[in-house]
Amino acid sequence: xxxxANDKTNVKNVFAKISGHxxxxxxxxxxxxxxxxxxxxxxxxxxDLHHGSAQIKAHGKKVxxxxxxxxxxxDDIAGALSKLSDLHAQKLRVDxxxxxxxxxxxxxxxxxxxxxxxxxxxxxxxxxxxxAVGNVLTAKYR
Amino acid sequence: xxxxxxxxKQLITSxxxxxxxxxxxxxxxxxxxxxxxxxxxxxxxFGNLSSPTAIIGNPKVRAHGKKVxxxxxxxxxxxxxxKATYAKLSELHCEKLHxxxxxxxxxxxxxxxxxxxxxxxxxTPACQATWQKLVGVVAHALAYKYH
Numbered sequence: 001x002x003x004x005a006n007d008k009t010n011v012k013n014v015f016a017k018i019s020g021h022x023x024x025x026x027x028x029x030x031x032x033x034x035x036x037x038x039x040x041x042x043x044x045x046x047x048d049l050h051h052g053s054a055q056i057k058a059h060g061k062k063v064x065x066x067x068x069x070x071x072x073x074x075d076d077i078a079g080a081l082s083k084l085s086d087l088h089a090q091k092l093r094v095d096x097x098x099x100x101x102x103x104x105x106x107x108x109x110x111x112x113x114x115x116x117x118x119x120x121x122x123x124x125x126x127x128x129x130x131x132a133v134g135n136v137l138t139a140k141y142r
Numbered sequence: 143x144x145x146x147x148x149x150x151k152q153l154i155t156s157x158x159x160x161x162x163x164x165x166x167x168x169x170x171x172x173x174x175x176x177x178x179x180x181x182x183x184x185x186x187x188f189g190n191l192s193s194p195t196a197i198i199g200n201p202k203v204r205a206h207g208k209k210v211x212x213x214x215x216x217x218x219x220x221x222x223x224x225k226a227t228y229a230k231l232s233e234l235h236c237e238k239l240h241x242x243x244x245x246x247x248x249x250x251x252x253x254x255x256x257x258x259x260x261x262x263x264x265x266t267p268a269c270q271a272t273w274q275k276l277v278g279v280v281a282h283a284l285a286y287k288y289h
Contacts, residue, residue: 035268035271036270107255108254108255108265111256112259112261113262115259118255120172120177120194120197120198123176123255124176
């Protein structure tokens with residue numbers, strides 16, 4: 001799976017539109033993931049997972065930041081997220097299936113807040129991008 | 143058997159009552175074929191699927207999308223009895239259509255996105271969770287008779 005030039009443009013455009021809200025969207029993505037896919041909570045036993053939790057806000061900001069970093073280096077996502085990839089492989093070891101669940105929730109958040117931005121083509125590009133990020137983060141697992 | 147709370151049933155029926163089955167079905171199927179292009183393998187006889195524009199405008203895609211979502215409506219009327227409701231359809235998808243059940247999950251995920259874009263803030267986390275559960279259960283029922 002390769003990101004075409006169109007895909008990269010589509011993804012950059014989406015992130016340009018959401019730039020002011022990225023942190024909020026990160027937190028909302030996580031909250032929706034925990035509600036929709038309860039097993040994902042097993043990775044956060046140390047978190048307060050109630051709506052509005054400061055920990056979810058902080059972690060949502062981190063997740064959004066990583067996605068933005070990937071977008072800013074979209075020609076070399078593996079390079080940009082190399083340290084995060086190491087972290088996930090060595091320490092966090094989040095099962096690979098969960099990245100798709102997070103991706104689904106991020107798409108839902110974008111759809112909710114910017115429905116007209118998420119045309120079918122943009123939806124496809126964003127889905128591919130999120131897949132690519134998940135692949136990078138799990139690339140060193142074994 | 144899957145248990146549905148009163149709240150879940152309410153979230154399902156209240157969303158469904160506002161869904162335009164024809165539009166929503168057409169959009170969901172079109173997006174499936176665009177976002178996951180390999181799903182086009184089942185639709186060789188649909189004519190022009192060469193671009194997103196072609197897919198969105200394709201009358202066979204629209205018609206089939208409506209058919210699929212109309213069937214989904216049957217599931218909603220029979221939440222307590224999904225496996226029986228979909229037994230024949232499940233056999234059909236296995237024996238005649240040869241559709242990998244993974245495709246039902248993909249379509250379910252796409253439907254969620256379509257609903258989210260349509261209902262925006264009304265598509266609360268609880269609503270999303272309920273509907274994600276519903277599409278999962280429908281996919282499971284459709285796969286149940288596979289052998």
